[in-house]
Amino acid sequence: MRIGIQVPHSGRFADAVDEMVELEAIGLDIAFVAEAYSFDAVSQLGYLAARTSRIKIASGILPIYSRTPALIAMTAAGLDHVSDARFMLGLGASGPQVIEGFHGLPYDAPVQRTREIVEICQQVWRREPLSYRGTSYTVPLSPEAGTGLGKPLKLINHPIRDRIPVLIAGTGPKNVELAAEIADAWEPIFFHPERAERVWAEPLSAGKAKRQAQLGELQIVINVPVAVGEHADALLDHARPALALYIGGMGARGRNFYNDLARRYGYEDAAKEIQDLYLDGKKREAEAAVPDELIRATTLIGPAGYVKERLAAFAAAGVTTINVQSVEEGREARRSSVEQLLALS
Numbered sequence: 001m002r003i004g005i006q007v008p009h010s011g012r013f014a015d016a017v018d019e020m021v022e023l024e025a026i027g028l029d030i031a032f033v034a035e036a037y038s039f040d041a042v043s044q045l046g047y048l049a050a051r052t053s054r055i056k057i058a059s060g061i062l063p064i065y066s067r068t069p070a071l072i073a074m075t076a077a078g079l080d081h082v083s084d085a086r087f088m089l090g091l092g093a094s095g096p097q098v099i100e101g102f103h104g105l106p107y108d109a110p111v112q113r114t115r116e117i118v119e120i121c122q123q124v125w126r127r128e129p130l131s132y133r134g135t136s137y138t139v140p141l142s143p144e145a146g147t148g149l150g151k152p153l154k155l156i157n158h159p160i161r162d163r164i165p166v167l168i169a170g171t172g173p174k175n176v177e178l179a180a181e182i183a184d185a186w187e188p189i190f191f192h193p194e195r196a197e198r199v200w201a202e203p204l205s206a207g208k209a210k211r212q213a214q215l216g217e218l219q220i221v222i223n224v225p226v227a228v229g230e231h232a233d234a235l236l237d238h239a240r241p242a243l244a245l246y247i248g249g250m251g252a253r254g255r256n257f258y259n260d261l262a263r264r265y266g267y268e269d270a271a272k273e274i275q276d277l278y279l280d281g282k283k284r285e286a287e288a289a290v291p292d293e294l295i296r297a298t299t300l301i302g303p304a305g306y307v308k309e310r311l312a313a314f315a316a317a318g319v320t321t322i323n324v325q326s327v328e329e330g331r332e333a334r335r336s337s338v339e340q341l342l343a344l345s
Contacts, residue, residue, distance in 0.1 A: 001311065001314075001315055001319065001320060001321065001322060001345045002029035002030060002320060002321040002322070003027070003028060003029050003321070003322055003324065003338060003341050003342050003345060004028065004029055004030035004031060004032060004056075004058075004221070004321050004322065004323040004324070005020075005023065005028060005030075005031055005032070005323055005324045005334065005338060006031075006032045006033075006034055006060060006223065006323055006325065007020060007031050007032065007033050007034075007044070007048065008334075009033075009034060009038055009039070013039075013044055013047065014047075017047060017048055017051045017052075018051075019331050019334070019335075020048060020051070020052060020055070021051055021052060022335065023055075023334075023335065023338055024052050024053070024054055024055045026335070026338065026339060026342065027338075027342045028055055028338055028342075029055060029056060029321070030055055030056040030057070030058060030088075030321065030323075031048060031052070031055055031056070031057055031058070032057075032058045032059070032060030032090065032323060033045050033048065033057070033058070033059060033060060034060050034061070035059065035061065035062055035063065036094075036098065037098055037102045041059050041060075041062060042059070042062075042075055042079070045057055045059060045079050045083075045087070046078075046079065046082055049079065049082045049083035049086065049087070050082065052083075052086075054086075055086070056086050056087070056088060057079070057083055057086055057087055057088070058087065058088035058089075058090050058167060059079075059088075059089060059090040059091075060090045060167075060169075060187070060323075061090040061091055061092035061094075061167070061169045061187070062075075062089070062090060062091055062092075063092060063093070063094040063098065063099065063103075064091055064092065064093055064094075064110065064113050064114055064117055065093075065094070065099045065103060065105050065107070065113070066099075066103050066105070069116065069117045069120035069121065069132075069137055069139070070120065070124060070130065070139065072089070072091075072117060072121060073120060073121040073123075073124035073125060073155075074124065074155065076089040076121060076125075076164050077124070077125060077155065077157065077159040077160075077164065080159060080160050080161060080164050081157070081159065081160055084160070085160045085161055087164060087165075088164070088165040088166070088167055088184070088185065089121070089164055089165065089166050089167065090166075090167040090168075090169065090187065091114060091117065091118070091166065091167065091168055091169070092168065092169035092170065092187075093107075093110035093113075093114065093170065093175070095107070095250065095251060095257065096251075096255065097250075097251065109135070109136055110175065111172075111174045111175055111178055112134075112135050112136055113136045113137075114168060114175070114178060115178055115182065116132070116134040116135070116136050116137050117137075118166055118168075118182055118183070119132070119134070120132050120134075120137065120139065121164070121166070122162075122163065124154075124155050125155075125159050125161070125162045125163060125164055126162045127154045127155050127158065127159070127162075128154060129152035129153060129154045130152050130153060130154065131152040139152075140152060165184040165185065166182070166183045166184055166185070167183060167184065167185035167186070167187055167219075167221060168182075168183040168185075168186055168187070169186075169187040169188075169189075170186070170187075170188070171188055171189055171257050171258070171260070171261050172257060172260075173200075173202070173203040174203070176188070176200055176203040176204060176207065177203035177204070177206045177207040178207060179207065179218070180203065180204045180205075180206070180207025180208045180211060180218055181207035181208070181210045181211050182207075182211075182215075183215075183218070184215060184216075184218075184219060185218065185219035185220070185221050185320075185321075186218055186219070186220055186221070187220075187221045187222065187223075188200070188220070188222060189222075189223070189246070189258065189261070190243065190246070190258070190261060190262075190294075190298045191220075191222040191224075191298060191314070191317070191319065192265055192294070192297045192298055193297070193310075193313045193314050193316065193317035193319070194297060194313065194317075195265045195266065195297070196317050196318075197317070198264075198265075198266075199261070199264045199265060204218070218318075219320045219321065220318050220319045220320050220321070221319075221320070221321040221323065222314070222319055222321070222322060222323065223323040223325055224298070224299060224300050224314075224322050224323065224324070224325060225238070225239040225242070225298075225299040225300070225301060225325045225326075225327045226299070226300045226301065226307075226322075226324045226325060226326055226327065226337040226340075226341060227300075227301045227302075227326065227327045227328055227337065228300070228301075228302070228303070228304055228307050228336075228337065228340040228341070228344070229303065229304070229340075230303050232301050232302050232303065232307075233301070233302055233303075235301055235327050235328065236292070236295055236296070236299070236301050237287075238327035238328075239295050239298075239299050239301065239327060240287040240288070240290050240295065241283075241287055243274075243287075243290045243294065243295065243298075244274055244278060244283065244286040244287040244289070244290055245278070246258035247259050247262045247271055247274045247275065247278075247290070248274040248275045248277065248278025248279065248283075248286045249275075249278045249279065249283075249286075253275065253279065256275065259271050259274075259275050262274075262294070265294070267291055267294060270289060270290070270291050270294070273286075273289045274286045274289045274290060277289060299327075300322070300341070301327060304340065304344060307340075307341075307344055308344045311341070311344055311345055322341060322345070324337045324338050324341060
């Protein structure tokens with residue numbers, strides 16, 4: 001099992017990269033740079049590539065709506081070039097609040113768009129003259145939609161790899177099926193190893209049935225709150241705010257993917273209560289309503305022996321990369337969490 005981490009995005013980025021250099025030296029496998037509606041991920045990934053030499057780097061994630069497919073392909077090829085083939089392209093749909101609220105673009109057909117973007121990227125990386133006719137994207141633009149002067153072009157540079165690894169983040173059945181079909185890796189959220197099969201077995205099986213052999217086994221990457229030690233049980237409550245935020249506040253009633261996931265896990269009543277409280281402005285009460293069982297199942301918080309058992313449960317459920325989210329703040333706490341998971345895994 002690989003151990004990764006999300007690069008901290010608060011404070012000076014240079015300090016965060018200094019930390020990644022230290023973690024690389026002790027064995028960290030991969031570092032992800034997020035992009036929500038803060039600074040862009042691409043400029044920071046370039047800086048991270050220049051300061052590191054061994055670890056894989058990945059976008060975690062680039063929203064599919066905010067760049068053209070060709071620009072996504074160019075960006076991935078560029079980052080793969082400056083990192084000497086250490087880059088993984090993480091893609092995701094984000095949500096209507098960010099895409100319509102921040103980017104001013106309609107949030108439509110996320111699954112179809114993702115498929116077409118990956119297909120276009122692969123054409124660009126193979127340096128084929130780009131000609132694509134899809135439901136969401138037409139390249140070159142048709143004469144009816146533009147000047148009629150567009151022509152198929154191929155990437156000027158020669159990419160290091162003609163198939164850069166792709167990670168797709170998603171929780172909905174159709175998105176998960178797509179990831180299992182066309183992606184190298186899939187990133188779910190709040191992964192519950194004992195209940196993952198009831199939620200995702202069907203879409204994963206459907207996607208893998210169409211998967212090309214050259215892709216190999218689907219990798220599963222998850223973000224997990226971590227604290228290891230005899231003192232760690234006292235830190236379980238530190239995982240409550242994030243669960244309450246996503247289940248309760250990341251979307252409207254009836255359009256919250258994370259609330260839907262909690263319901264599919266079997267926490268229907270708790271999911272409704274958390275959302276009602278959160279949207280009514282009662283955040284502390286919403287956090288208190290998060291079931292202890294859900295917190296324990298989706299985290300690695302506890303004594304070393306217990307965490308080792310939970311790592312085995314995640315591995316048995318197919319997880320291949322654990323991204324450390326240290327519940328204790330600060331550089332030393334993150335280093336300690338990474339060191340201990342490296343030892344235990």
